[in-house]
Amino acid sequence: MKHTLAILVENKPGVLTRVAGLFSRRGFNIESLAVGVTENKDISRITILVSGDDNVLEQVEKQLNKLIDVIRVSDIPADESVNRELALIKVGVDTTTRAEVMQIVDIFRAKIVDVGIKSLVIEVTGDESKINAMEQLLRQFGIKEMVRTGKIAMNRGAKVVQSEKR
């Protein structure tokens, strides 16, 4: 079972190490990780994608809550949230394949952000499965390099992950 955890933390040096250390100590593999500052500059939000059974996950959430610098841990349910990831993919092209690659880019509503004689850099945004699908299709042309941001997620509707309890 995959879970997306949104973790609000103090925006201080060393906090990511504390959070990541906790996962490694429990033998949890972090599948993806994204960190950035929130609307409050003192608070960062870490989004972590992990898999594990519910008991183990409950224990990880509790252990995270024990960290002094962790303000809030929230499990973001996949079906009631918006999930996005961004990837940059450098694909090798020549005159015969360039058009076909551009077509795929179009279909996926991705963007070409750099054009070279032998390569294109494609920017694609979407949920995990969309990016996986895009990668799959581009593989035949030769992916020279690929970088993904890690997933970020937000609840749909009025529900928010708050730093303070109301």
Add this chain to the structure above:
Amino acid sequence: MTKQKMSGARAVIESLHCENVEVIFGYPGGQVLPLYDELYDADVRHILVRHEQAAAHAADGYARATGKAGVCLATSGPGATNLVTGIATAYMDSVPMIAITGQVPRSLIGYDAFQEANITGITLPITKHNYLVQDAKDIPRIFKEAFYIAQTGRPGPVLIDVPKDAQTELIEFEYPQEVKLRGYKPTYAGNEQQIKKAASLIVKAEKPIFYVGGGIIFSKASEELRTLAETILAPVTTTLMGMSAFPTAHPLSVGMLGMHGTRYANYAVQESDLIIAVGVRFDDRVTGKISAFAPNAKIIHIDIDPAEISKNVRVDIPIVGDAKNVLKSLIKYVKIEQAKTDGWIKKIEAWKKEYPLTYKKDKLLRPQYVVEQISEICPDAIIVTEVGQNQMWAAQFFNYKTPGTFISSGGLGTMGYGFPAAIGAKVGKPESTVIDISGDGSFQMNSQELATVVQEDIPVIVAILNNGFLGMVRQWQELFFDRRYSSTCLENSVDFVKLAEAYGALGLRATRKSEVKDVIEEAVASKRPTVIDFVVEREENVSPMVPAGAAINEILDLE
């Protein structure tokens, strides 16, 4: 308070003043020179140990004896890493401690400077929290937070790493009145609904048992525990950490449970229909084979740390809160006209008669006899232990009356803990007799502290149960490795009497039963740091015993 200009080092000392710290256990070095210069004429007592590990254990022993955070101090690099075992020991047993370390100047951090170690990184998994002072003006806030974090909620060690140049930097000192930590808000009051549910289970139970641990001692909840146990007439079993939380001689006491617990405690747990677990964590040494643990019991689990709830076993009624608070509320809701536990108590009484905790009582000097004699001659002593057989016998054969009079490394099981922890306990409770029940193996891990106790005149008594073996490991080799005593024999052992004398302490020896009482009395009367070498039976085993991986009712008596 008006702001005062002072150095970072002075600010550290002022912060300790503001926290009413009376004593620091430490060892100087290059990167704490400014701090030690301030200590030179500060009115905080500094106790110079002979190895930093002992400073950490002494701070830990002080904290357990007094309930206040213990403070230790070491230099950067090796000084800091030598604290690590002591910090991990305190972390596993939830002991409030402040560890202060020197660090190389900020401009050199990360450059492998002389005596540099990333001690905040190293202690990340063994501290409740830690700090690297990046800016000297943060020192008052960091100390305020550190003491607050160490001593509230589930207590634990907090480390503060202070770079040398932050110690010399001038700052405006103002100690904050309160802490602002949005990520740290421990829960003290239990949820009222949960407490009511628990009360209704308790009232209905026919075979209830209290399973209590260190949480009772830390929250000073022994009185409440006793009241509730006597109200519902339920037996009380304690963990090693909970030893002394409930009087050993109380008719409802069934002693310790688990691997070296009493048969009757283990039987009672396994047959109970309700376990009221307070301030415990269902450790593997307690539960044995977890799938076979208390198969018929519903479980109420009271703990201040939400992460302990349902960590090892699924519980029916979790209550997060301070043990004392929750037990108080429970007492309010548990209304019993006539206790339903008569049959249950009778059954336990019968087990107690049939399977008493005992040992072979012959002419030979057996270690259990030494512990019994200490119990008789020094009934109000604070007992500190090392780790291994000595620790188990100290738990089994001393008659504990007062909460907090048993101090032992339960979680980490640190050999060498007892003697320095006894130093801390004696410094914190100078009016008490403090006895380290030791083994010849463990004592040698920190025997250099004899120099400390003599220099500082700290009259602790070290009672070595000397069997010339690393006894607990030998016991396992006897039972499970065909008596192949691989590297557990300490033959041609040290002359502990001469060792004590070499340091200027009193050294005594007993080799016969008839000598035991005299040497203990002599040690107490001397009011000097004393080592007693009890030359005991070599291959005595700790009994009874639950083999690793077995259910706790599959308990064996050992010869």
